[in-house]
Amino acid sequence: MWCTSCALAVEGSLKRLEGVREVSVHYPSATLCISGTPAATQLSTLAAKVKRLGYRLTELEPVGDAHGRLESESRYLTLRLMVGSLFGMWTMLASLLIYAGALPSERVELVVAWVSGAFSLPVVLFAGMPFYRAGWRTLMAKRPGMDVLVSLGVIGAVMVSVWLLWRGSAEVYFDTAVMLIVLLLVGRLVETLCRHRGLKALDALTLPDRNIKVWQNERWVSLPVAEVAAEMRVELAPGELVALDGTLDESGWIDTASLTGESLPRHFQAGQAIYAGCRYLGTTPIVMQVSAGVGKRRLDRLCDEMRRYQAKKGELQKLADRFAAWLSPLAMVLALLTLPAALLFGLGWEDALVRALSVLVVACPCAVGLAVPLASLAGSGQAMQQGVALRDPAVLETLARIRSVAMDKTGTLTTGSHAVLHWQAREGADRQALQRKLRAAVAGSEHPLAQALARWASSLGDQQSEPCEEVNEVPGEGRRVKLSSGEWLSVGSASWMARQRIVLPDQAEDAALAFASQVMVADEAGWLATLYLSDQPVDDAEPSVKRLLASGYVVAMISGDRQGAVSWLGERVGLAREACYAQRSPEAKARLLQALPSPTLYVGDGLNDTLSLAAADVGIAPLNASEAAREGASAQLMTPGIGGVVKLLGIAKRTRRIMVQNLFFSALYNTLALGLVVLMAIPPLVAVLAMAASSLTVTINAARLAWAEPDEEG
Known part of the structure; x- marks a missing residue:
């Protein structure tokens, strides 16, 4: 596609198909998202309809092919821009000599004016051809847009100039046609490069063929x-x-x-x-x-989902499309009315035609059409660079308005890997000897707590361990091993130890550590030690939660785990006790989430979190989330921890600010410019420069988001 008008033309044409419920065409990624009956959404049916407009519809292309397509578009634009710049330079030079009065006579001015027209021909006939083709396609689709205005502006400028030359006047407007084409080609080339940059964010999800x-x-x-x-x-x-x-x-x-x-x-x-x-x-x-x-x-899957969801539009994008859709027909009507109105007010044919020409040029809605898509694409690319894959870039608009952030506990705020918090041993027990024996006793066990004990036993002291001669294990309960020294050692739960008739002492620490998992160790003399283990918070849990709280978000932890473990973790990461909800079923989690101030964000990793991910306005799945959680989330963290949530919220706020800025200023420009050009004389060349400047401003503003460092605080 050539521009957002092309996207609107395809969209409008497909909307008229029977059985189609919703159509969205995303210009920056050249992606179609359509829903409807199976018969209406067959590729063969859609491709035939699109082909009649002059476009080609295929299955979603691989990222490598998309790069090739954009590189081809860049070369296509660069060639036309080179032709336009080379010949346009001489056209502008000739016009400048006429405007400046630097020529010796009117006869020489007329000759130079003809030269100006001759140099403009390659620009008008070759460099401007994509505008005419796209304009014709959008007219066929009954959705005339920017390219129709550009085409009429160029053709009008050339025809007015030829008419003036035929009358013997050197006041021609070939420079207007040339500038309109060249400056729009520059804008299109910058847009294509920005689209290419946004697409490169997907490179992190592709692997080389080998x-x-x-x-x-x-x-x-x-x-x-x-x-x-x-x-x-x-x-x-x-x-x-x-x-x-x-x-x-x-x-x-x-x-x-x-x-x-x-x-x-x-x-x-x-x-x-x-x-x-x-x-x-x-x-x-x-x-x-x-x-x-x-x-x-x-x-x-991540790559395909992200690119498919790029075609979906948020409310700001829909607003921009509606504005661009009625602006083009309005401009053409105003241009047609300006010509007779100017004649009625006593202006000559020449001034009336110039005034109508300026209306066509100044009304091009290119900036409006690009205001939101480029910002959304840049924002999703920035999120990917920061380790967050967005399945739906349109969700950036909702993320920017989030008020509440709720998180699951196990696997989200915690690593899912236990560590020893505290240990007690009988009087006279040596820590290094205990670690050496424990390391031997749990060696080879796949139980998560046994692996945590092995890490603790290896963290300090002598790294030597005794080999085991015999191992008797009750899965999930405990194990009894015979060390090479002939000593027997038992490791397991308190209930299992009790069944082995091992007397366990009253633990003074039990009340304070009631939430922790207990592992008992006993030797031939009886109870030897008790170790308390707990799932540990992820490294960035505390700073991330504190940043969210400092930014004004309502932050809560909703878990199905025991109250003691939830409260302990909440205290570790900086959450108030009343913000920690324990022993909640999946249904209760979703109900509680809906009671929080909206819009809401939920971060969860398990099957029991899928309901909450769907109930939230935005759902995010951590790195090691289950398949069900990933399918139900709008975004997935590609790095460990929850720091990506803070970064994403900051990126979303900046993206929405730029969306609003782009949409406001582009709409303001088009509205004011149309009013001014109808009421007062504005030279077509000035109108060209103003229109191109608005488009380039929108593009550069979106590029500023893609190139800037992320603002974690939003």
Whole structure:
């Protein structure tokens, strides 16, 4: 498409199809979003309708193809701009000599005026051709827009100039036609580059095509990644980028920095899911079973969803489209009325034609049409650069007005990984000896609390541990191990210890740590130690919550966990006790959320959060959210923690400010300019410069959002 008028033409044409309920065409991303009956929304049906307008409709293109299309558009515009600038320069020079009175006689002025017209021909006939083509298409769609005005302005300027030359006058307006085309080409080229920049935000979600090793026909073969299907087993070489989603057949160290931004690698266990975009850091090859091939990977889904939802428009965009839709017909009517009105008021044919020409030129609604889409695209690109993938960029408008922020606890405000908060041991017990024995006792256990104990036992003291000769484990309850020294050690819950007839002392700390998970340790002499563990807050939970509170948001934590654990975490991150809601069912979470001041934002990661994500005005899924939560959210954090929520709110406020600025000033310009040009004489060249300046201002203002540093405080 050539401009927003093209988008409106396609939109208007498809709206008239029977069975179509809603149509939205997003010009910056060249994307169509349509809903209706299955018969009406078939690609073949839509493509045939669009083809009659002179456009081509295809399936959603890959990001690489979109880059190629925009690069082709840039070259297309650059060539026409070069032709327009080269020949237009001589046209402007000739006109300048005439205007300045620098020529010796009227006869020479007339010759120079003809020269000016000759140099304008390549500009008018070649560089301006896309405007005429788009104008004709929009007329066919009965949605005349900016290109119709531009075409009429150029043709009018040339015809008036030829008529004046035929009469022997050197006061021609070829320069107006040339300036109109050249300046609009500059604006279109800048718009295309901004669209290209916004599209580059999706590059973080694409991976290069390459060959990988696949186990096939009882041997390892090299296949293109696009040919590898689910259930196939592939080999990961040390340092290799993971190209597909899958599960590991064995444990290994994985660098998730490219996908999550984590600075330290993580140790993944056998059977644990990993996603395309991570990097294997082991020293020997390992095998992974593919769960999703190219096109169905987590990154592919995020990329496609983000680009599909770009076609949806917020209220500001709909307002801009309505304004641009009636502005073009109004300008043409005013231009037609200006000509006879000027003649009635005693102006000559020449002045009347110039006045009507100025009305056409000044009314071009390019700036209005670009006011919101470019700002939205720049805002969603900035969000992606800050680690937040927007499924619906139109949600930026709602995010800018958020009043309440509610969050889930486990997996959202916490890491989902337990750590030792406190420990008690019988009198005379040595900490290093306890850690050494405990490290041996829990080695190899997959229980989350056992893994937390292993981390604590390895954090201090002697790193040597005794091997176990015998292990007896009751899953979920505890384990009894025989160390190499012959000593027996038991590790498990208090209830399991009691069933083993181990006498446990009264714990003075129980009341204060009632929310924590308890793990008992006993040796042959009886009770040895009690360790208290709790899920830890994510690193940026406290600063993020405090920034939200300082910015005036109502912040709440809504969890299904116990009151003690919820209150403890709330105190850790800076929330008041009355803002922490515990033991809430999914239905109760949603009801409580709707009672908060709206618009509301909810951040949750689990299946039990999907109802709240739908009930909130905006839902956000953390990095490790479940599939159901990701599907129900408008945005997903691509980095650990919740700091992305603060950044996104700041970006949304800046984006809406720029949307409002663009829409207000572009609408004000068009309204005032139309009034002025009807009431008083404004040279067409001045009208061209004013129209182009308004479009460039909108574009540069949106680009300022894309290039600026994010404002976390909004």
